[in-house]
Amino acid sequence: MSDNKAKTGGQDRSRISLSEDYEVRDWSKKFGVTAEELKQAVHAVGNDAQAVESYLKGRR
Structure with a gap:
């Protein structure tokens, strides 16, 4: 199911969506990693x- 862009409010901060550029950017910044490192981590653990x-954190 796609994100409903008409809904405003808090994001689901428990899941990372690699299909949304802004989420990749925001999560990469939060974790202090590159977009590629984030994508590898999501592919490894979900x-x-x-x-x-x-x-x-375990990789550092």
């Missing part, structure tokens, strides 16, 4: 933000 964060 799109759960906590799992991605743990994965990225």
Whole structure:
């Protein structure tokens, strides 16, 4: 199901959508990684933000 752009308010901050450029940009900035590193992490552990964060922290 696509994001409804007409709805305003908080984003679902528990999931990372690689199909939205702004989400890739924002999550990359939050985790201090490149877009490619973020994409690799999501492919490795799924799109759960906590799992991605743990994965990225473990690689440092």
